[in-house]
Amino acid sequence: MNIRFYNARILTMEKNRELFMGELWVQNEKITYVGEAKDASSVKWDKEIDAKGNVLMPGFKNAHTHSAMTGMRSLADDLPLLEWLEQQIFPIEGKMKPEDVYELTRLAVMEYLTSGITSIYEMYLEPEAIAKACQDTGMRLVQTSGINKFGPTIEVLEERFLKLNDGNPLTSFTLGFHAEYTCTKELLEQIAALAHKYQAPIFTHNSETVEETRGCIERYGMTPTKFLDSLGMFDYGGGGYHCVHFNDEDIEIFKKRNMTVVTNPGSNTKLASGIAPIQKFLDAGLNVAIGTDGPSSNNCLDMFREMFLVTGLAKLQTKNAAAVDAIQVLEMATVGGAKAMGLSDCDVLAEGKLADVIMIDLHQPNMQPLNNIVKNIVYSGSKQNIKMTMIHGKILYENGVYNIGVDPEEVYRKSNEVMDRLKK
Numbered sequence: 001m002n003i004r005f006y007n008a009r010i011l012t013m014e015k016n017r018e019l020f021m022g023e024l025w026v027q028n029e030k031i032t033y034v035g036e037a038k039d040a041s042s043v044k045w046d047k048e049i050d051a052k053g054n055v056l057m058p059g060f061k062n063a064h065t066h067s068a069m070t071g072m073r074s075l076a077d078d079l080p081l082l083e084w085l086e087q088q089i090f091p092i093e094g095k096m097k098p099e100d101v102y103e104l105t106r107l108a109v110m111e112y113l114t115s116g117i118t119s120i121y122e123m124y125l126e127p128e129a130i131a132k133a134c135q136d137t138g139m140r141l142v143q144t145s146g147i148n149k150f151g152p153t154i155e156v157l158e159e160r161f162l163k164l165n166d167g168n169p170l171t172s173f174t175l176g177f178h179a180e181y182t183c184t185k186e187l188l189e190q191i192a193a194l195a196h197k198y199q200a201p202i203f204t205h206n207s208e209t210v211e212e213t214r215g216c217i218e219r220y221g222m223t224p225t226k227f228l229d230s231l232g233m234f235d236y237g238g239g240g241y242h243c244v245h246f247n248d249e250d251i252e253i254f255k256k257r258n259m260t261v262v263t264n265p266g267s268n269t270k271l272a273s274g275i276a277p278i279q280k281f282l283d284a285g286l287n288v289a290i291g292t293d294g295p296s297s298n299n300c301l302d303m304f305r306e307m308f309l310v311t312g313l314a315k316l317q318t319k320n321a322a323a324v325d326a327i328q329v330l331e332m333a334t335v336g337g338a339k340a341m342g343l344s345d346c347d348v349l350a351e352g353k354l355a356d357v358i359m360i361d362l363h364q365p366n367m368q369p370l371n372n373i374v375k376n377i378v379y380s381g382s383k384q385n386i387k388m389t390m391i392h393g394k395i396l397y398e399n400g401v402y403n404i405g406v407d408p409e410e411v412y413r414k415s416n417e418v419m420d421r422l423k424k
Contacts, residue, residue: 001046001393002027008051009362009373010034012349013058013334019373024056026355029169029393034349054387055360055373058349059118060303061337063262064241064291066124067108067133068101071419072296081209081271081297089296092422098129100422103414105133110408111301112139113397116386118356121203121262121291121341123176123241127160131171137404138396140356142341144176144203147191148183154190161198170392174342176238179205180224181212192233199236203262203340204228206240209273213245225250234259239340241291242267243281244274251284260287260340263332265309266300267293278314279323289337290329304381307333311378326378359388 003026011019012034023040025033040048069089076088101124112120119140122130127143134141143164147157157175164173175198177183177191195202207213207224216224226249228234234253239260243250254261263276281288290310292301307329314324338347346354362370366380377385389397396403 002043003393003395004040004043004045004048005051005056005357005359006037006040006048007053008056008359009053010349011055011057011374013331014348014350019055021053024349024357026357026390026393029354031349031351031353031355031357034351051359052363054362055377056349056357057360058334058338058347059356059358059389059391060116060333061119061121061289061341061343062112062117062292062301062303063121063260063289063337063340064264064293065108065120065122065301066294067120067122067130068096068104068124068126069294069296070107070111071100071104071415071422072294073299074296075419075423076296077270077299081273082211084271084297093125095422096125098126100418101126102129102133103411103418105130106137106404106406106411107415108295108301109134109137109139109404110402110411111295113389113402113404114383114386115301115303116358116360116389117301117303118358118389118391119337119341119343119346121337123178123203124294127164127173131164131168131173135168135170137406138391138394139170140343140346140391141171142174142343143172144174146176146178147187148178149187150182154187154194157191158194161194161200172342174203175200176203179208179212180216180228185220188228188231188233192231195233195236195238201236201238201259202233203239203241206243207245207250208242208268210245223247223250225253229253229257239287239289241293242273242276244268244276246277246280251280251286254281254286255284258287260289260336262289262291262337262340263310264291264293264306265313266302266306267297269309269313270299271297275313275317277317278310279318279320282324282328287336287339288332289340290332302383303333304383304385307378307381326375329378330374355390355393357388357390358386361385361387
């Protein structure tokens with residue numbers, strides 16, 4: 001399908017390229033032109049869209065989430081992390097079936113689209129069901145394993161790594177595990193061996209709470225980062241989710257291994273886990289990405305809220321209003337997330353890249369006046385400004401209407417049916 005966007009303000013997120021007025025052309029799943037307006041009469045267009053001066057930019061990359069936890073939204077709030085997990089979340093998850101995960105993931109996809117999120121880095125139960133849900137709705141998905149001492153086995157992890165990297169253009173799978181504190185040392189050594197076998201990066205929850213970090217030091221005499229690195233876990237890179245309680249040595253290990261920090265400020269704030277030292281990470285030259293975390297600890301899947309919290313909390317933490325500026329935050333939410341997820345083919349808007357594109361509506365009071373559009377997106381933007389979300393050249397959400405192959409009311413009905421059963 002040939003789609004032409006014209007009369008658009010374009011923010012490619014390429015280095016040293018400013019916002020400009022122009023056009024973006026899409027053929028099937030790829031971008032074929034990004035630049036100033038030019039004669040388009042030689043192309044037979046299936047659709048021509050007047051952007052009316054609105055912004056086109058790369059879609060946001062949600063670099064850490066647990067999508068099917070939409071089911072537990074507002075069900076187990078106002079509790080510390082371990083109590084929240086062990087007494088509220090784990091009992092419900094123990095009853096979940098693959099079809100439950102499928103339905104609740106579809107619900108999450110709808111919310112991602114309204115927030116301009118075009119790729120998700122998922123860690124949850126039943127990865128086959130998650131892959132199907134994303135393929136059916138059109139969401140770009142990278143999964144990582146949440147293996148822990150409760151399951152699955154290392155053999156199942158390897159099987160999924162091979163099976164779910166089947167060449168589907170929308171979905172893939174990477175190695176990972178839930179966290180140091182939920183795994184035995186023997187299991188962690190097996191995972192590290194698997195990373196070496198496939199020369200693959202590893203992602204995991206890392207130093208989210210004081211208790212988690214202190215517990216690892218008591219067990220092994222090292223922080224989670226240093227301990228895992230001592231096992232050879234990060235010899236081929238990877239990253240950590242949260243990374244709140246990092247010391248200078250942890251940062252140096254991440255720098256040495258070329259690893260990514262995925263910050264989750266909404267979840268960390270709600271669970272009172274602390275504030276990640278984002279300015280320190282940036283000063284050290286680390287790649288930083290942004291994730292919403294799951295919708296039961298956040299509780300919404302809103303990249304605008306996460307972006308504001310990243311910069312706002314950094315300013316409070318450092319007592320410096322200049323810390324972590326708007327363009328750095330936008331880079332984390334787009335290019336940084338793409339790097340973490342291995343999605344170099346849809347990180348920026350450029351000819352030959354995959355067409356994962358969003359349109360930001362400037363014709364809203366929170367975007368006016370147009371003093372600084374980029375800063376407006378980070379500091380005053382919200383979901384109401386997402387006018388369109390395109391993934392792989394297909395418009396999945398536009399002007400409040402979904403094009404995901406299912407009636408939204410059916411998704412809502414089935415999600416409520418799932419939770420009515422699981423709560424019993």
